[in-house]
Amino acid sequence: MGYGKIAIIGAGSLGSTIAYSLILRRVVAEILLVDISTDILQGQVLDLSEAALGTCTIIRAGTFKEAGQADVILLTADVLKRNEETQLHWAMRSRQLLNSIIHALLPIQSRAILIICADPVDILTRHLQTIVNLPAQQIFGAGINAMNTARARHWVAQMSGSTNDCKVQLYVMGTRQVPVIAWNAALVDGQSVSTIPQLTVHRPLLEQILATDKINEIKEYKGGAWYGHSAFLVQVIEAVLSKEATIHVLSTYTERFDACISMPVVLTRKGIKQEVPVPLSPEEQQLLEIAVYQTTKDFEDTLI
Numbered sequence: 399m400g401y402g403k404i405a406i407i408g409a410g411s412l413g414s415t416i417a418y419s420l421i422l423r424r425v426v427a428e429i430l431l432v433d434i435s436t437d438i439l440q441g442q443v444l445d446l447s448e449a450a451l452g453t454c455t456i457i458r459a460g461t462f463k464e465a466g467q468a469d470v471i472l473l474t475a476d477v478l479k480r481n482e483e484t485q486l487h488w489a490m491r492s493r494q495l496l497n498s499i500i501h502a503l504l505p506i507q508s509r510a511i512l513i514i515c516a517d518p519v520d521i522l523t524r525h526l527q528t529i530v531n532l533p534a535q536q537i538f539g540a541g542i543n544a545m546n547t548a549r550a551r552h553w554v555a556q557m558s559g560s561t562n563d564c565k566v567q568l569y570v571m572g573t574r575q576v577p578v579i580a581w582n583a584a585l586v587d588g589q590s591v592s593t594i595p596q597l598t599v600h601r602p603l604l605e606q607i608l609a610t611d612k613i614n615e616i617k618e619y620k621g622g623a624w625y626g627h628s629a630f631l632v633q634v635i636e637a638v639l640s641k642e643a644t645i646h647v648l649s650t651y652t653e654r655f656d657a658c659i660s661m662p663v664v665l666t667r668k669g670i671k672q673e674v675p676v677p678l679s680p681e682e683q684q685l686l687e688i689a690v691y692q693t694t695k696d697f698e699d700t701l702i
């Protein structure tokens with residue numbers, strides 16, 4: 399039987415898929431769904447209750463106030479980007495949405511872990527840290543570079559003739575606009591990737607793979623992409639509820655940059671314990687600084 403109470407704010411495609419996966423994995427005792435649309439909320443709770451039969455997981459509709467008392471609060475609610483709207487204007491409206499949700503959740507229990515899943519993730523994570531009175535390590539975001547890390551590991555495993563992605567140690571950090579592949583420190587089975595000729599020769603292919611916006615590609619076929627991201631978020635929730643420390647790529651506040659960007663971090667029950675040191679080449683370092691510059695500028699430009 400699972401334990402802990404998870405609140406999911408936003409019971410749309412991403413939120414409901416995460417709830418469904420948590421039920422099947424039996425990792426949590428109670429899941430509270432909260433959504434501004436009462437029809438979506440009722441429909442999802444009824445549907446997910448069928449999946450929960452016989453699992454001991456309680457799934458129910460909750461209020462914002464109840465959600466504020468959960469152990470883990472997942473924020474997947476978003477505002478749709480209008481066709482003619484600029485990225486910055488949409489980010490401003492997303493910050494406003496976050497303000498109203500946080501206001502409704504208050505008071506938030508002091509040990510809660512807040513995970514922002516909605517986009518633009520780095521800006522919203524930073525914003526959340528400025529409006530919620532909790533330590534920064536309890537507030538983080540799950541963005542595209544977690545998926546990019548998984549994709550990059552899979553590519554390296556395939557190219558090096560290994561069938562096991564777990565043998566690859568490689569991180570993609572930075573932001574959605576500027577992903578930084580930490581190639582300098584990457585290893586396959588303990589061996590540096592730069593000593594494996596077929597990887598070095600074909601490395602531009604990896605950049606092309608990451609530059610292809612997979613989410614948008616999937617969206618063009620079926621309107622949205624949520625399975626990959628949900629699978630990653632379930633791993634993160636399990637990590638937060640477990641006693642063991644694990645490493646994940648998350649959007650987090652980095653003091654030396656004074657910004658939130660995706661970095662590999664050690665995650666524990668209390669949130670992010672520390673950043674994982676990754677020795678970058680001068681070029682990778684420079685790219686990371688560009689990512690920081692852009693996200694800092696976007697954050698300031700969307701101040702509300």
Ligand SMILES: NC(=O)c1ccc[n+]([C@@H]2O[C@H](COP(=O)([O-])OP(=O)(O)OC[C@H]3O[C@@H](n4cnc5c(N)ncnc54)[C@H](O)[C@@H]3O)[C@@H](O)[C@H]2O)c1
Nearest residue numbers: 408409410411412433434435475476516517541542623627
């Ligand atoms: N980074 C990634 O890889 C990735 C992948 C999938 C989704 N996402 C992001 O996750 C977010 C959610 O995606 P989705 O596909 O589930 O969208 P969705 O439209 O299916 O669901 C959003 C839900 O939020 C609800 N909502 C809106 N305002 C609310 C409020 N004030 N309070 C409570 N609920 C509210 C809506 O009613 C809707 O049910 C988006 O921002 C999306 O970009 C990111």
